[in-house]
Amino acid sequence: MRFALLRHAGLVPAPTVDLDHRRMSLRNGGSRNKPGMTGVVLAMLLPTPAVTQPVTPPAHYANVQLADPAKEASARALMETLRCLVCQGQSIADSDADMAADMRALVRERIERGEKPASIRDWLIARYGDYVTYDPPLSGLTWPLWLAPILLLGVGGWIARSSFRRRTR
Amino acid sequence: MKRFALWAPLAIFALLFAVVASGLFRPAEKVVRSAMVGKPLPDFALPAMVPGKPGLSSASFRQGKPRLLNVFASWCIPCIAEAPQLMRLRAMGIPIDAIAIRDTAPAIAGFLRRNGDPYERIGSDRASQVQLALGSSGVPETFVIDGRGIVVKQIIGDIRPENVAEIVQAVKDAR
Secondary structure, X not given: OHHHHOOOHHHOOHHHHHHHHHHHHHHHHHHHHOXXXXXXXXXXXXXOOOOOXXXXXXXXXXXXXXXXXXXXXXXXXXXXXXXXXOOOOOEOOOOOOHHHHHHHHHHHHHHHOOOOHHHHHHHHHHHXXXXXXXXXXXXXXXXHHHHHHHHHHHHHHHHHHXXXXXXXX | OHHHHHHXXXXXHHHHHHHHHHHHHOOOOOOOOOOOOOOEOOXXXXXXXOOOOOOEEHHHHOOOOOEEEEEEOOOOHHHXXXXXXXXXXXXXXXXXXXXXXXXXXXXXXXXXXXXXXXXXXXXXXXXXXXXXXXXXXXOOEEEEEOOOOEEEEEEEOOOOHHHHHHHHXXXXXXX
């Protein structure tokens, strides 16, 4: 039952796993032999194992800064604009997900080797699409993002102008 | 004109409401699909994961026959759920290779003992670097690779019994 809920290990943030696990143990306990309230409470208090954790430690540069402060700064700036693929609302700089750690290691290693941040971003976009970057390139699909603010500013100016004119009259 | 201006805010509100409601009832897809589908497999060479089974390099996917590339890990629970389906695909004669993500030899050996071993080769990806090169965003994922090393299909999440037929078809089409 729980297998079905965790379709893709990458997609399940830890808190959800815990909640599901607790709800499941509650439901299973209730259907099997009716353990009563104490049993249910005990089941809820049991620690839930972290089920989808890699067994090896993260790569060296996942959580270690580069020795050169300038390089670390440019790696950091890039990491802040890359989306964590697992916890999709966070950047890889902010995320504690294992996959984000692997991506940080990738970014730092490539910056250390002298690669330009733009080329690392392009490499990731070639693999995951524009979705991976918080700084999407201008394309047929994304041009409204750039043009809409200018257009809205224009509309705002027009409204302001007409209302000021009315007042002065 | 004046009447239009009177109703415009309500119309805009109704439009916004419809957009938000449709998002509630039909949430956006939460998976990140690989942009590598249709492109050649990136070059890689991974060391062997378990003794007695060779490691995996991209060259073995350019030998004229389609193969499956399974991205898995011993610590991944849905990987256990898809194991019987992989065994079935193997029994149908479809060759399967694997990349084990951030894993150790004893853990993988135990996993294969418990859940069966459909793999010809298993490469060890200690820092998920090949996984990232593939555009894979988690475990398990399965890629169908044609005989020239082009990625033709990506299956995100565990392969369920109802997915087996489409994978067999994709392998047939890739011939």
